Amino acid sequence: MATPITIGISACLVGQQVRFDSSAKTSHFCVKELGKHVQYRAFCPEVAIGLPVPRPTIRQIKKDDMIIVARPDGSGDVTEALAEYGKRVAKVAENFSGYIFCAKSPSCGMERVKVYSEDGKGSTSDGVGAFAKEVMKANPLLPCEENGRLNDALIRENFVARVFAYRDWQQLNKRGLSKHALTQFHARYKYTLMSHDLIAYKQLGRLLADADIELEQMASQYIAGLMSALKKIATRKKHANTLQHLQGYFSKELTSEQKQELAQQIDDYRNGVLPLIAPLTLIKHYQREFPKDYLAEQFYLDPYPADLKLRYGY
Ligand code: SF4
Secondary structure: OOOOEEEEEEHHHHOOOOOOOOOOOOOHHHHHHHHHOEEEEEEOHHHHOOOOOOOOOOEEEEEOOEEEEEOOOOOOOOHHHHHHHHHHHHHHHHHOOEEEEOOOOOOOOOOOEEEEOOOOOOEEEEEOOHHHHHHHHHOOOOOEEEOOHHHOHHHHHHHHHHHHHHHHHHHHHHHOOOHHHHHHHHHHOHHHHHHHOHHHHHHHHHHHHOOOOOHHHHHHHHHHHHHHHHHOOOOHHHHHHHHHHHHHOOOOOOOHHHHHHHHHHHHHHHOOOOOOHHHHHHHHHHHHHOOOHHHHOOHHHOOOOHHHOOOOOO
């Protein structure tokens, strides 16, 4: 049986009542939908460093040139403890395929965390949770997102696709890397990359063709390039362009009516009339009817379990 995909997550998002007021912040999507396909490792850094439940609120405070995490009056500074715990979890997270942080938390927030002035009268929204910062810093390739941002259909799809792609990469590493395996991997991501960043696809192809680069260095440059390209949101225009390329594989088999129907669906998708799932379903139908080996391997056609319905919303 395949090892399950492991994702780190803020404990309150999976229903643990660990927040300052003893509540949870359960994410329906994380628990009921994504949770069917992954296993979570839940962490509450504030509880882990010994803070009680319930507990007085803590916040990020700009003090001189530093940002500390403490009670609103500046007492009970836990900045160091949270960072130390973050470093410990960062080690464990090396084996994860993603991480979902709880938004806005002074400990877990991934970005835009409120930072208060010392007198508490003003604030900016440019902080990063003291715990999250360490996990992300030590694992720059790890796909990370926040619960709030996951409500956006495009961001949700993008995150899940990155998780499954990263996992694919981790599996490849377990099986053993070779230049040939890397080339095959790149071929599998051709249309995924085309829908996110065509230039990156070409650059990564050139990287793999460079005979002077050692395998290890090539692999680390490749995965950094791939993960960075996948972070770019795939727009309707780029998807439509990708779909047209896929349509080309069936040019010999399809009747002119079938070609017209598919072209119309791609156009309707491009213009926002249909969701991505519509033309994709038709292409997958033709792939079943007239199988092409190259397409059978494409991550683009089946990036993650279909029941997540991530291609229905845009
Ligand atoms: S946001 Fe992080 S620190 Fe706060 S309750 Fe949730 S898991 Fe704990």
